[in-house]
Amino acid sequence: MIGIRKVGSAARVVDLQARWGDRTTIIAGQLAVLVIWLTAWEAVGRGDPLLLSYPTQVLGGLVTMIQTSELQGLFLFTARTFLIGWAIAAVAGLVFGSLIGAFRPVALMFEPFVNALYSTPKIVLIPLMVLWFGIGLNAYVASVAIGAVFPMMIMTITGVRNAGREYVDVARSFGVKGLQLLWKVVVPGALPFIFVGLRLSMGRAIGGAIAAEFFLGGGGIGGAVQAAGMAFASAQMYGLILIIFGSVMAVDIGFRRLWSVLSPVRP
Amino acid sequence: MRSFRLADWQWNVLGALVIIGAWQLYATFANPFFIPSFTRVLSELWTYIVTGAIAEALGHTFLLLIVGLVLGSLVGVPLGLFLGVNQRLGDILAPYIQAAYATPRIALIPVVIIFFGISTPGQIVLVFLQCVFEILIATEAGAREVSGQFVEVARSLRLSRLKTFVDVILPGSFPYIVSGLRLGLSNAFIGAIGAELFMESAGMGELVRFASQSFRTDRVIAGVIVLSLVAVVLITGMRLWERRVQGWRTETFE
Numbered sequence: 001m002i003g004i005r006k007v008g009s010a011a012r013v014v015d016l017q018a019r020w021g022d023r024t025t026i027i028a029g030q031l032a033v034l035v036i037w038l039t040a041w042e043a044v045g046r047g048d049p050l051l052l053s054y055p056t057q058v059l060g061g062l063v064t065m066i067q068t069s070e071l072q073g074l075f076l077f078t079a080r081t082f083l084i085g086w087a088i089a090a091v092a093g094l095v096f097g098s099l100i101g102a103f104r105p106v107a108l109m110f111e112p113f114v115n116a117l118y119s120t121p122k123i124v125l126i127p128l129m130v131l132w133f134g135i136g137l138n139a140y141v142a143s144v145a146i147g148a149v150f151p152m153m154i155m156t157i158t159g160v161r162n163a164g165r166e167y168v169d170v171a172r173s174f175g176v177k178g179l180q181l182l183w184k185v186v187v188p189g190a191l192p193f194i195f196v197g198l199r200l201s202m203g204r205a206i207g208g209a210i211a212a213e214f215f216l217g218g219g220g221i222g223g224a225v226q227a228a229g230m231a232f233a234s235a236q237m238y239g240l241i242l243i244i245f246g247s248v249m250a251v252d253i254g255f256r257r258l259w260s261v262l263s264p265v266r267p
Numbered sequence: 268m269r270s271f272r273l274a275d276w277q278w279n280v281l282g283a284l285v286i287i288g289a290w291q292l293y294a295t296f297a298n299p300f301f302i303p304s305f306t307r308v309l310s311e312l313w314t315y316i317v318t319g320a321i322a323e324a325l326g327h328t329f330l331l332l333i334v335g336l337v338l339g340s341l342v343g344v345p346l347g348l349f350l351g352v353n354q355r356l357g358d359i360l361a362p363y364i365q366a367a368y369a370t371p372r373i374a375l376i377p378v379v380i381i382f383f384g385i386s387t388p389g390q391i392v393l394v395f396l397q398c399v400f401e402i403l404i405a406t407e408a409g410a411r412e413v414s415g416q417f418v419e420v421a422r423s424l425r426l427s428r429l430k431t432f433v434d435v436i437l438p439g440s441f442p443y444i445v446s447g448l449r450l451g452l453s454n455a456f457i458g459a460i461g462a463e464l465f466m467e468s469a470g471m472g473e474l475v476r477f478a479s480q481s482f483r484t485d486r487v488i489a490g491v492i493v494l495s496l497v498a499v500v501l502i503t504g505m506r507l508w509e510r511r512v513q514g515w516r517t518e519t520f521e
Contacts, residue, residue: 025355026355026358026359029355029356029358029359030359030362030363033359033360033363051381051382105273105278108275108278108279108282109278109279109281109282109285110282110286112279112282112283113282113286115499116495116496116498116499117495119453119495119498119499119501119502120491120494120495120498120499121453121456121457121459121460121461121494121498122457123373123457123460123461123464124460124464124471124472124475124490124491124494125491126464127464127475127476127478127479127480127487128475128479128484128487128488128491130479131300131301131479131482131484131487132301132484203369203371206371207371207373207457210371210373210374211371211373211461211464211465214373214376214464214465215464215465222374225374225377226376226377228377229376229377229378229380229381230377232381234381237377237378237381238378241374241375241378244370244371244374245366245370245374248369248370248371249366249369249370252369
């Protein structure tokens, strides 16, 4: 007995060591890629600063923009339209998605239109939003919301259906009903899908915010990227794009973390 | 008394009637500048069709879409297979690919303009960027999954590396590649319209932009309807293809 256990634990130690070694190699590789990329960019970019710029210049540009608090203003503008539009899309998507998911006649009546609009590139609706809402904040927010609402709706529909199909019958046969059924069975069952919906719509919302700024020619980080591109201010342009990428990544990772904490299904 | 029941298709028709009816009714009271009536939009749509404006505009949009998607597959599929088979390398590059995948590539338009110009070649590059990561990630996931499942079997059958790749990994990854193509197509469509709106005006983007700049809401909506129909046909076609090649595999990427 003891012998077997010893062999088992020894094997586990070896296994853990191997996995640990794997992990270190991968992280080392990732850092190496980053270093090679930055070095190559710095080396090549110094030869053609007008088009390529280079990391130290980009960093310097960002520092200057922070010191003059230009970057903060741009960031807040885009963040505001993004957050308001995303919130509207989330609530609207949740409400309409739940209705379509829960009631079959509603689904039969309206789901084809939802699916059609889900496939349509919403970017084409930005000109329409401008006609409807003018060129103020409302047009930006509407462009964000219209882009983000459909993934939210589709995932809510899927979630509500999924929860309904698999567990509602079981719960009913145990006498669960009414609000308790909704709160204890349907909501937890739909929650993973709703979270995916929020994450997908987040990506669309940021895309919508940037696209609206391009179309309306100003305001926020997207407008500043466009202006910098036209002025061949490459360092600024790359810096702002990196800020966009960094923010999206941060929100995305934060969201995944949040889900792994809140998830009702423990792995 | 029989209860009130409708067949599925009757509900579908009822839904369409409710939407169109509400729209038409609302439009009779509303300012036609904001909400043109359904019939008004239809007549503009008809004019667009008979003058050939739609066909011409769609021609350019499809050119961007097809060339961009083909380039995206030519890069995304081989690279995805390579990274799926060489998993260590795939793990190393994963955060960078995920980063590119998660970010709105529309933000790269000014960079694309600087390097490739605002006309069709630059627009194709944008469509390419818009779809290549979707295709790459789905293909890599497929190749990884298949290598994990079947490569031991292939090895015990003493298949060569090349034969394993051609006979096991390639066909096994195919359903995933089709999923990637479907996702890539919807994204490429966004890229094509974005390119036509924000780079050199052309195609459907130009049609809608011009209508909006001349304050013709009816024409804008006619253009949106055309794009919706095209999108539905393309995406439904891809979904059918996907379902056909997937067989037992029911999970899909979103």
